[in-house]
Amino acid sequence: MKLGIIGAGNMASAIIGGIIKKEILGKNDIICSSPVESERNKAKESFGIAVTADNKEVVEKAEIILFAVKPQVIPAVAAELKDQVDENKLIISIVAGKTIAWFNEAFGKKLKIVRTMPNTPALVGEGMTGVSPSDEVTEEELAEVMKILSSFGEAEVVPEKIMEAVVSVSGSSPAYVFMMIEAMADGAVRLGMPRNKAYKFAAQAVYGSAKMVLETGKHPGELKDMVCSPAGTTIEAVRVLEDKGFRSSLIEAMEACADISRKL
Known part of the structure; x- marks a missing residue:
């Protein structure tokens, strides 16, 4: 299973670091994209993973796609990847404020998506992440996502209707x-x-x-x-x-x- 990460900021780095440290995936199983060269270089040097400036390359090479971009950026990313992301991809989102329904509408299809909200203590392995899967996500797929999210702290499944509470409390x-x-x-x-x-x-x-x-x-x-x-x-x-x-x-x-x- 290959993990593709769209975005290479602090939260993406925390997630990558946790995954590699806990040996959930190897460095050769992760590819990360960013339009910022310095972020790509940092990710490559810090973790030894593959990096690219091309979001489409990430989607093509990975079965699990993690969106780790700002809420203001995700509409453009969704428009760019709408045709590349299909119903077979397992999607993880850490984008604040964007619901499962928003992703389905933006991509024009019902996705296997897990909406999450981690926090910055993930940078020291003590994060707290709220997790809300869509109906299309199987128990086995959710277990795989929970394994990834638990690599940098605690993770708990919550109803999506209280995700705003998760945002404010953690x-x-x-x-x-x-x-x-x-x-x-x-x-x-x-x-x-x-x-x-x-x-x-x-x-x-x-x-x-x-x-x-x-x-x-x-x-x-x-x-x-x-x-x-x-x-x-x-x-x-x-x-x-x-x-x-x-x-x-x-x-x-x-x-x-x-x-x-x-x-x-």
């Missing part, structure tokens, strides 16, 4: 977390901690806290309560966060994120 959320880490570090610097140490303390606290949620199985509220001693420092910090609308701000941000995703 696809875009690393930006929210990075902002929180930066703000926590700024607070630590204000209190006298050197900047380099502040980033490490803040990032490790977020990493460790997330790991506790995933590994203990406890509700986040219960874990929060475990840190909040009566009349202590943490409950006072929590009070201020509640007063400043910490939770509501996140929820509103996620609503806005989902709204933009629907309009892409």
Whole structure:
């Protein structure tokens, strides 16, 4: 089975790196296209895969096609490849906002397509990917896709109707977390901690806290309560966060994120 990737940006690189590291496919089983020469050279030098500037060559040589381009670019790519992509190709899309129905209409046929939404922690092997297959995708084909997507983090099948929630809770959320880490570090610097140490303390606290949620199985509220001693420092910090609308701000941000995703 040969994998063809249209696009060679950061997410494509994360996916290729994970696939090769986990030995899901060999470097000779992957071909990647990009109109940008520097991206092609980087992919070839980093992973030893075949690269090309011709999207049609990718489609001709691969059974699985992964679209890893920007939402603004995919209409032109679909128009270019409409006649090359047939119902026998297994399609994976990481294009934000583009539904299964959109792909079927753009290509003029019902495709075997798996709509996905990964996130940038895939770059360090800790991605989270939402997965929605079309009815044309068989269980065996979905299993093959899940193997690919799990090579750079976690992947879970979800109904397509909640894909905007996936975009807001994991696809875009690393930006929210990075902002929180930066703000926590700024607070630590204000209190006298050197900047380099502040980033490490803040990032490790977020990493460790997330790991506790995933590994203990406890509700986040219960874990929060475990840190909040009566009349202590943490409950006072929590009070201020509640007063400043910490939770509501996140929820509103996620609503806005989902709204933009629907309009892409």
